Amino acid sequence: MLALLLLNADQTVQASALTQDLWGTSPPISAQTTLQTYVLQVRKCLGRLLGAAVSEVAKRVLVTVPGGYQLRVDSADFDLRTFEQLATAGRRALAAGRNLEAATLLTRARDLWRGPALADIRAGTVTEPRLKALEEVRLHTLEQCIEARMRLGHHQDVLAELTMLMTEHKLNENLCAQLMVALHRSGRRQEALAAFHRLRATMVEELGLEPSKRLHLLQQAILAEDPVLEVAPRDDGLTQVLDHLILRQTRGR
Template sequence: MAVLVLGRPAVRGRGVTRHPARRMVRILLGVLAIRANRALPLEWVIDALWPGKPPASAAANVRSHLAELRRLLADLAPGGPCIVTSRDGYVLAAAPDAVDVTRFQRLVREGRELRAHGEDAAAAHSLERAVVLWRGPVMAGAPVPDVVRPDVTVLEEQRLCAIEDLAEVRLALGFHADLVAALAGLVVEHPLRERLWRLLVGALAASGRRSEALAVYGRLVQVLDAELGVEPSAATTSLYESVRRDGRDAGAGRD
């Protein structure tokens, strides 16, 4: 892999990871990676780097920053991703696995396809590889330009869904006890994601901790009522009723 943006923007190659020294170059690397293999017009790039107040030298500055990135890519990843200039703008041309964003998305698709075919162990492996690509927030340490903020929001949602998918398949594989602590932390961090709560209830019940599972459901009811004025979904309520009856059913499917 050569271009990293799921965390601090960087280029990796030849056993070295290098972060562009200049802030504007880091931002430029980030937006190019987020929109890899798509042409970005010069005006769009200028707006990303200097929203609303570009300097008179903006176009020249963009070319200078691009030259710096081209040197970095040529040095660390020769024959890999490259920045191409076309009549439609600038493109980070890269194979899917050469950018962490597109590699993450490919691995998630792969994991879901494997799960759909009943290959849970292989699905878990692909989803784990996807999740660990995240070294921190998208473009960590650099401001996220408004022009790519919707893309970043989508990526963050994809990450949470991948984490939930991984927890679900690991629960199906019997790793109940290992999941409890991680899921307990996630529901604190993301209290309105009902699927995380349901997975935690399932993991606790499958670990023989029935009373704790029921207590977690009770907390979920309170959170949803206080924050959204709604009740748990039918899937969550069905799991609760099953656990309440006998504690043996630890399924935690999707809504």
């Protein structure tokens, strides 16, 4: 219950959503009363943590509102909100080509995590989709952090992280493309090609699909030792490299 309230901090969580998250589609007859008891227990726990009376917690922290409850948090003490702010600022800096600033912000956002969110709880039917969405945001932020660092020429430095991420996300084409480029630019061409073949084998076996055209073109560029993959003075990002390969093939060049 607290997880769902935290994931929707400063927003109203309907009592019906909490009930569904706790008991699914078959809540007990006593669900409403039991939910109120749970809320009281959470308020007591928060009171002990904050050194405040339960009545004060009920007024200022875990508040009853029409239709449900609202958990009010201080942004400065809430890692998720800090992460979202850093990730947003980092994405904007990356889009504007401010690569050092982007790398700094996105690294700070990344370092707030110690693994998947709320990994030690049993997620209910309402909480689980929210956690999956949050994990997607975390992964996208990791990809962008790596992109920013690669634009700065730190290809060898990102290899360990990319290798670990690929073991966790074996079907992720963007991570694979980043790994291939980082390996190639680190003078490890054969390992870059091996990364492509591992992904392809996994996709064919598990999905019955081939990697995307963009990834095939990247493989061909590595095979041909295409100059477009070399580090330019402004160090084009992966997206620009892949877009260039697509455009060049479209033009028949």
